[in-house]
Amino acid sequence: MKITNRSLHRDFAYFYVGLIIAFSFSGIILNHRQDWYPMDYTYENQDVELSLPEDAKNITKEFLIEQTKGLNVKYDGHRVRNEKLRIYFKDNAVLDADLKTGKGSLEFKRKVPIIGHSMYLHKSTNSFWIWYSDIFGLAMLLIAITGILIPVGKNGFSKRGWKLAIVGMLFPILFLVLFS
Structure with missing residues (x-):
């Protein structure tokens, strides 16, 4: 079997067509994530009210675990930003609350089938996936070079x-010069 530019181009393109489609699709979605973030969706929402201290520095992990005991969730982290408290829970739940009033909303989320999973591939930090993605990047170079020849x-x-x-x-060069 003689290996030519055409056969190399064709076979690599066939092998990677699924990943090319998934990365293209999820890349477009990630470009617009501030408008629409379909990685997950809210399937249940409940209003909550927390008794928060006046000084945000007193909001600790232990404090929040105690405050959210009756909500049937497991604490996973939190952040305070712009007079808002966001608490992350395991099993994809998030609580957003106003620091002054303590009033907020607890949202339970699920990953959007196919779209959310393809976005996970695009954003993954798994070391195996990073290596596979690097090989994919090299294959894309090979597909481009053999394609032009x-x-x-x-x-x-x-x-x-x-x-x-x-x-x-x-x-891309103009974009980098003008906007970065």
Whole structure:
């Protein structure tokens, strides 16, 4: 079997087509996460009222575990920001409360099927997945390079393709220069 640019390009593209689609889809969603974050959705919501201390420095893990005892949740962390308290619980529950009034809302969340899971792949910090993603990145380079070398003649890379490639590279470069 003779290995050519065309066969290498085709086989790598076939092998990675699922991951290309998943990363493309989840990347678009992540670009718009401030407008719509479909990693999870709220399936239950209940109003709560906490008795919070006046000084936010007194809000500790132990204090919050005691305050949320009757809510049937397990403490996993918290943060205080802009007069708001957010408490994270295991099993994907979150409580947001106003620091002054103690009034808030406890939300129980579930991962959105398929979309939420593909976003997890995009954001994963698992060391195996990072290595696999790095290999995928190299494969994408191979797919791109072999893809530009397949056409020949007047529409080939050496005649016309390099001009389009330079124009295509200008967009990310301009973005970096203007907005970073």
